[in-house]
Amino acid sequence: MMKTPEEFMDTLIFPIVFLLMFTYIFGGAISGSISNYLPIIIPGILTFCVLNTAGTAGNSLREDIETGIFNRFKSMPISRIAPLSGKLTSDSIRFVISIMITYILAVIMGFWPSNGISGILLCLFFLVFCGWCISWVFTFIGVIMRTSGSVQGISGIIIMPLMFVSNAFVPVDTMPEPLQIIANINPVTHIVKATNDLLMGSNILSHEVLISLIIAIVLVLIFAPLTLKIHLKKT
Amino acid sequence: MNNAIEIKNVSKKFGDMKAVNDLSLNIPKNEVFAVLGPNGAGKTTMINMLATLSTPSSGIIKIFGHDVVKEPEKIRELIGLTGQYASVDEALSAKQNLVIFSELLGLSIKEAKIRANELLKEFHLEDVADKVISNFSGGMRRRLDLAVSLIARPELIFLDEPTTGLDPRTRNQMWSTIRDLVKNGSTILLTTQYLEEADQLADRIAIMDKGKIAVEGTPENLKKEHNSKSLDEIFLKITGDGSTGEKNDDELNITKEA
Numbered sequence: 001m002m003k004t005p006e007e008f009m010d011t012l013i014f015p016i017v018f019l020l021m022f023t024y025i026f027g028g029a030i031s032g033s034i035s036n037y038l039p040i041i042i043p044g045i046l047t048f049c050v051l052n053t054a055g056t057a058g059n060s061l062r063e064d065i066e067t068g069i070f071n072r073f074k075s076m077p078i079s080r081i082a083p084l085s086g087k088l089t090s091d092s093i094r095f096v097i098s099i100m101i102t103y104i105l106a107v108i109m110g111f112w113p114s115n116g117i118s119g120i121l122l123c124l125f126f127l128v129f130c131g132w133c134i135s136w137v138f139t140f141i142g143v144i145m146r147t148s149g150s151v152q153g154i155s156g157i158i159i160m161p162l163m164f165v166s167n168a169f170v171p172v173d174t175m176p177e178p179l180q181i182i183a184n185i186n187p188v189t190h191i192v193k194a195t196n197d198l199l200m201g202s203n204i205l206s207h208e209v210l211i212s213l214i215i216a217i218v219l220v221l222i223f224a225p226l227t228l229k230i231h232l233k234k235t
Numbered sequence: 236m237n238n239a240i241e242i243k244n245v246s247k248k249f250g251d252m253k254a255v256n257d258l259s260l261n262i263p264k265n266e267v268f269a270v271l272g273p274n275g276a277g278k279t280t281m282i283n284m285l286a287t288l289s290t291p292s293s294g295i296i297k298i299f300g301h302d303v304v305k306e307p308e309k310i311r312e313l314i315g316l317t318g319q320y321a322s323v324d325e326a327l328s329a330k331q332n333l334v335i336f337s338e339l340l341g342l343s344i345k346e347a348k349i350r351a352n353e354l355l356k357e358f359h360l361e362d363v364a365d366k367v368i369s370n371f372s373g374g375m376r377r378r379l380d381l382a383v384s385l386i387a388r389p390e391l392i393f394l395d396e397p398t399t400g401l402d403p404r405t406r407n408q409m410w411s412t413i414r415d416l417v418k419n420g421s422t423i424l425l426t427t428q429y430l431e432e433a434d435q436l437a438d439r440i441a442i443m444d445k446g447k448i449a450v451e452g453t454p455e456n457l458k459k460e461h462n463s464k465s466l467d468e469i470f471l472k473i474t475g476d477g478s479t480g481e482k483n484d485d486e487l488n489i490t491k492e493a
């Protein structure tokens with residue numbers, strides 16, 4: 001849910017700023033021209049948006065916990081995970097918004113994925129699902145940290161290296177050898193490749209899509225129970 | 236068994252500090268019971284254990300005969316909690332909050348809307364039903380908070396400092412709301428820092444300080460036993476003269492400014 005105009009701006013403005021900035025600043029240097037760079041950068045920006053939006057989940061959960069609403073949930077005869085997962089699911093609209101904004105802007109800038117509308121829709125579902133799963137990592141950070149400020153800080157520290165040591169913005173083979181190794185095992189790289197395959201690959205449901213989905217599901221299986229356990233233990 | 240709540244030798248430790256210290260207390264059914272104590276006495280800690288938000292470090296708590304640690308789900312069906320801090324969704328309207336919480340509790344959308352309208356009426360919130368909570372006054376927020384905890388018509392209601400931070404007029408409104416609740420036969424456990432509130436509302440009062448219950452009884456009995464004319468005197472005697480009195484004054488001042 002859009003709690004505040006600020007949060008809404010974040011969801012809305014973030015993709016626009018990063019897509020424009022990356023394309024016009026790095027486009028020429030990396031790919032020679034902007035139209036050549038767009039297909040490289042779009043999957044990266046989409047992944048970045050999803051990760052950033054997932055990152056705000058922890059912060060917004062922390063703020064909710066500070067209001068006491070979760071204490072009420074805990075005193076009600078309902079499943080203990082329902083309020084947490086319900087919150088993440090209602091937050092999913094934010095993934096949809098930031099992904100759609102990126103698509104629209106990209107099309108305006110001259111990008112059209114070769115897999116067309118079906119690719120765009122499949123990719124949307126894929127990214128929203130991955131985003132929902134990744135949110136659990138940040139929800140976990142949301143319950144272990146004490147203030148929403150520190151949650152935001154830690155989330156940033158996790159997201160930035162993951163994004164930059166990956167194929168999100170530059171091809172991996174332009175990196176020094178050790179970084180290449182890290183970039184190639186980085187889950188972000190898999191999600192970016194999967195996004196690329198869904199939008200423009202000849203084989204839409206590639207093994208990268210599969211690997212990404214497995215990573216996402218494993219994250220939920222680890223972090224959802226962990227989050228719940230700590231959430232219930234506190235107070 | 237005529238007790239709604241039975242607390243036996245319960246302690247709650249935070250690190251080395253005992254927020255609740257070997258507390259025993261029985262709370263009868265169909266009465267208003269007030270736990271009166273200064274800030275930091277352990278009131279919220281006690282309520283949280285009763286409402287299954289946290290577990291006692293030691294001791295036994297039974298609510299309508301059910302152990303809170305062994306049967307928390309059962310307890311949650313019987314209680315309504317209005318916590319010390321607002322626990323409604325600020326981004327939604329009063330009505331939306333009531334409907335969403337009703338649905339969470341298993342009502343159909345249709346039933347949820349009916350129940351929401353009943354409660355809006357009961358709590359005189361009809362005029363502001365569609366207003367977003369973040370624009371609510373403190374008093375309206377507390378009333379909505381209370382309304383939400385009554386959706387499932389709980390037999391036992393916890394009110395943690397229901398009027399702290401409210402101006403005198405709103406406090407009076409809240410008191411009459413609470414009196415109405417008692418007429419319906421609910422058992423209410425409320426905590427307060429205000430003597431007057433306890434005296435006005437409660438059938439029985441326990442004075443709590445430093446994690447323990449110091450005295451307990453009907454207001455009349457307490458006054459008789461302690462040869463005091465007012466609860467004030469007893470409260471000051473127990474909680475140690477000047478300091479707590481001052482704290483309460485501060486609270487009242489803050490209240491007036493707010």
Ligand SMILES: Nc1ncnc2c1ncn2[C@@H]1O[C@H](COP(=O)(O)OP(=O)(O)O)[C@@H](O)[C@H]1O
Pocket residue numbers: 235249254272273274275276277278279280281
């Ligand atoms: N989660 C907690 N961790 C550590 N100390 C706590 C915690 N909750 C309460 N306390 C401490 O326990 C004491 C009692 O607090 P509380 O129950 O909130 O008092 P009251 O509600 O009567 O004002 C206070 O000294 C408070 O600082």
Ligand SMILES: [Mg+2]
Pocket residue numbers: 278279280319395396
């Ligand atoms: Mg308290």
